[in-house]
Amino acid sequence: MKRIVLPILLVASASLLNAATNKEIKQEAKSAIMKMGGALKSHMKQNMKAGGPEQAAGFCLQEASAIAKEVNASYPKGVSVKRVSLKYRNPANKPTADEAEVLEQIQSDVDAHKAVPKMIVKELAKNSYKVYKPVFINKGVCLTCHGDAQTRDSEAYKRIAAKYPHDKAVGYKKGDFRGAFVVTIVK
Numbered sequence: 001m002k003r004i005v006l007p008i009l010l011v012a013s014a015s016l017l018n019a020a021t022n023k024e025i026k027q028e029a030k031s032a033i034m035k036m037g038g039a040l041k042s043h044m045k046q047n048m049k050a051g052g053p054e055q056a057a058g059f060c061l062q063e064a065s066a067i068a069k070e071v072n073a074s075y076p077k078g079v080s081v082k083r084v085s086l087k088y089r090n091p092a093n094k095p096t097a098d099e100a101e102v103l104e105q106i107q108s109d110v111d112a113h114k115a116v117p118k119m120i121v122k123e124l125a126k127n128s129y130k131v132y133k134p135v136f137i138n139k140g141v142c143l144t145c146h147g148d149a150q151t152r153d154s155e156a157y158k159r160i161a162a163k164y165p166h167d168k169a170v171g172y173k174k175g176d177f178r179g180a181f182v183v184t185i186v187k
């Protein structure tokens, strides 16, 4: 009997420790994503308001990566945020093999109508994590630049296609799984 009890206790305490770490890592990731998402969103909104989809597309093409760089520089040491997608527009947002695996899992959960977690924590090594926050085409406005030929803004898309002739990030419908924010945290 003792032989059985001991391993069970060990497993229980290890998973308790994990739960606390998990929570802390998720909180750190959440605040990093809010900062990045907030910066991208507010600039996008301003440009959309000021000059419509064409200007907003221009912003995404020219400034989004500079803003991402700036926000990344403001994080605590060891924290960085990027966006990835299986159907990426910017080749810089192509997922690495481990990231693609997670994205494929999310896509298959979505296809099977399973609930997708708000955040997924993967431990890469001791004190080193990647946190995924799934992104969905949650607003009609996303289709302006990520929809099909009917829903896209043709002028805005001309600018996008000129910069990204191999763009994969089109043909989406509202509610589709688009990709993820990935927060890397190294303690």
Ligand code: HEC
Binding pocket: 053, 056, 057, 058, 060, 061, 064, 065, 083, 084, 085, 087, 088, 089, 090, 091, 093, 135, 136, 137, 138, 139, 141, 142, 143, 144, 145, 146, 156, 160, 169, 178, 179, 180
């Ligand atoms: C005005 C055009 C426009 C709109 C509207 C738009 N996007 Fe994008 N999106 C882009 C461009 C351009 C890029 C490539 C940015 C770059 O150069 O890094 C991009 C990149 C992305 C990426 C990074 C992955 C990749 O494919 O490179 C995600 C995720 C994304 N968009 C999600 C969304 C979501 C969700 C919405 C709606 C809330 C949205 N976009 C609305 C133009 C747009």
